[in-house]
Amino acid sequence: MSELLPAEELLARVAQHDVTALSALYDRNAPRVYGLLARILPSLDAAEEALQEVFVRLWSESPSLSREGKSVAAWLVVTAREAAVVRLRALRKNSSDAGPQTPSANVAKGSDAGRRKSKATARVPSAAKSPDGKTEAVKSRADDGARPPLMGPVPLACLPQPKEITLIDDRLALLHKAINQLPKPQRQALELAVFGGLRESEIAAAMGEPLGKVRTSLRAAVTFVKHRRRAVCGTWAANI
Amino acid sequence: MGCQHLEELYELWLLGAVSEQGSMDLREHLARGCPHCLARVRDATETVYLLGLAAKPARPHPRVKAELLRQISRHAPSSALPRK
Numbered sequence: 001m002s003e004l005l006p007a008e009e010l011l012a013r014v015a016q017h018d019v020t021a022l023s024a025l026y027d028r029n030a031p032r033v034y035g036l037l038a039r040i041l042p043s044l045d046a047a048e049e050a051l052q053e054v055f056v057r058l059w060s061e062s063p064s065l066s067r068e069g070k071s072v073a074a075w076l077v078v079t080a081r082e083a084a085v086v087r088l089r090a091l092r093k094n095s096s097d098a099g100p101q102t103p104s105a106n107v108a109k110g111s112d113a114g115r116r117k118s119k120a121t122a123r124v125p126s127a128a129k130s131p132d133g134k135t136e137a138v139k140s141r142a143d144d145g146a147r148p149p150l151m152g153p154v155p156l157a158c159l160p161q162p163k164e165i166t167l168i169d170d171r172l173a174l175l176h177k178a179i180n181q182l183p184k185p186q187r188q189a190l191e192l193a194v195f196g197g198l199r200e201s202e203i204a205a206a207m208g209e210p211l212g213k214v215r216t217s218l219r220a221a222v223t224f225v226k227h228r229r230r231a232v233c234g235t236w237a238a239n240i
Numbered sequence: 241m242g243c244q245h246l247e248e249l250y251e252l253w254l255l256g257a258v259s260e261q262g263s264m265d266l267r268e269h270l271a272r273g274c275p276h277c278l279a280r281v282r283d284a285t286e287t288v289y290l291l292g293l294a295a296k297p298a299r300p301h302p303r304v305k306a307e308l309l310r311q312i313s314r315h316a317p318s319s320a321l322p323r324k
Contacts, residue, residue: 019313036295055308074285154285175290179291226287
């Protein structure tokens with residue numbers, strides 16, 4: 001029954017502590033959220049931990065999200081990405097404290113082989129188990145409070161409406177085709193930002209390019225994607 | 241900092257890619273409730289959503305969901321639990 005309900009109706013039920021509704025939202029969204037987490041994080045264990053963390057946060061933040069009428073799909077993807085990057089940066093900090101590393105090497109390749117990382121070298125601190133053997137996804141959020149914010153939580157007012165996200169979902173194949181038209185250096189810089197969790201200066205170092213050049217590439221790439229999205233979703237006409 | 245200087249930063253800020261200083265400037269600007277920038281950030285969130293979906297979907301192991309529901313159920317009223 002829950003499988004047939006719109007996502008926002010399920011969200012309203014989650015806000016009323018309906019575990020069945022959360023289960024349905026998980027079934028609907030987990031593959032894309034997990035795919036994103038697995039692309040960013042260095043091990044599948046870490047991706048699984050982060051996946052649980054994101055849905056635990058959805059459980060606790062569903063009342064405000066539902067009240068504002070925002071897209072649950074957008075919240076999940078944006079929140080998952082931020083959670084993954086926070087974990088990745090913490091891992092890199094720990095690694096750099098232990099010795100020199102080249103953390104972006106796998107991401108720079110952008111290949112499946114490059115993304116299949118060694119669990120032995122890639123445990124995130126929050127992947128620890130509690131004495132009863134349970135994972136501690138909730139605790140990891142509390143630990144995050146001690147870290148500098150990535151960019152601060154996205155204000156709920158800045159999240160899109162469900163209908164805006166539906167437009168994107170319905171045209172996803174075409175949009176991906178458009179993104180693939182990006183010139184290679186721009187796409188590489190953008191991938192390092194989106195999936196590598198790197199800042200502009202770190203991307204410049206990883207690519208061996210001047211910061212100014214990378215900054216220009218990133219802005220051009222983002223503008224390209226934004227314009228194609230608006231065109232494909234009907235804001236204005238353009239040839240793809 | 242004026243809105244025109246922030247125009248190219250919204251998506252990169254959402255991605256966490258701008259410098260600490262740039263991020264702080266934008267946060268402070270948004271905290272003042274600039275309606276123009278809030279609307280632009282909302283638009284930028286759609287682009288970030290789209291970029292996130294460039295990752296290939298993958299099916300997590302069923303035990304992840306089982307563990308999640310166990311965690312959640314510890315905090316849920318008994319009437320909200322799934323029927324067996």
